[in-house]
Amino acid sequence: MRPQDQQTTVSAGQPDLAEVASKLRALSGQLTRRLRAASEGDGITMSQAAVLSRLVRKGPATTVELARAERVRPQSMGATLAALEEAGLVQRSPHPSDRRQMIMSLTEQGRRKIEEGRRIKESWIVQALRDRLDDRERAVVIEAIELLGRLTEED
């Protein structure tokens, strides 16, 4: 009710959520570009890494399941999986009862690739998280990642 409520960032009570969304959009773009640049030496792209990472966490899955999980079209997931298969990181096996479906699973090489990625402690983001945030700020970022992950995963 105070006159300065027109400000874009309201200090307390009711932050302007459209403004927050806009900042999130900008952040998302920046993060994508920096993370992509940072993981260039990996030999795999970000989309491919996301699929490998999901296969590690949740086990084998079909194209359509993976597409839904990553929120892309089955055709797009098909392209990503074809690249991963060509690189020998995933393998496809027939579904036991439904011959339309293909089950994608990690190969041993794919599993090693994930382990490698986890050992990369010196990417810019890891350094930045370690060196430019204090403990409280790190905790804030970590919790926010969980919260936003929850929002994007649900319907």
Next chain:
Amino acid sequence: MRPQDQQTTVSAGQPDLAEVASKLRALSGQLTRRLRAASEGDGITMSQAAVLSRLVRKGPATTVELARAERVRPQSMGATLAALEEAGLVQRSPHPSDRRQMIMSLTEQGRRKIEEGRRIKESWIVQALRDRLDDRERAVVIEAIELLGRLTEED
């Protein structure tokens, strides 16, 4: 030193930052896809929106300045700016003293486009922030956006 230190997520004290980075990468991909899908009706792409938004916040700038700010190559920024100019949302004027440079600024139409965007209160992310987080969680997310923005903007 305890035996369970092999776990990927260490509960307290020293979170596995490579794990955090990996989650951030996954989140970034999800956010990008959902935000892009949500802003499809806008008539402008995410990159274009980022440039307009920066011109609003910081005023006119050259191609190279915008490229540095958004962390893309000048050629990529050139393409984005060409699309924005074609759409009538930005205009270019000669630099007063250096004839190599072009100053990009918002047109009235570009300014209106930004205002429109701010009025879109019903995008999925705004709804989700409003309806699926409590006040404390929202504050965490908002602070984390600031923190991560600081990390990506600096060198």
Next chain:
DNA sequence: TATTGTTATACTCTATAACTATA
């Protein structure tokens, strides 16, 4: 009919390389 997956095609974003104009 509905679902799974593929092929064909196109657009956006970004990159590298090579160039012109100007400083």
Next chain:
DNA sequence: TATAGTTATAGAGTATAACAATA
């Protein structure tokens, strides 16, 4: 020489449309 910007080309990621095989 160095910087600002452009043009040409390529690759990744995604989409829609049309299709085949299977349920």
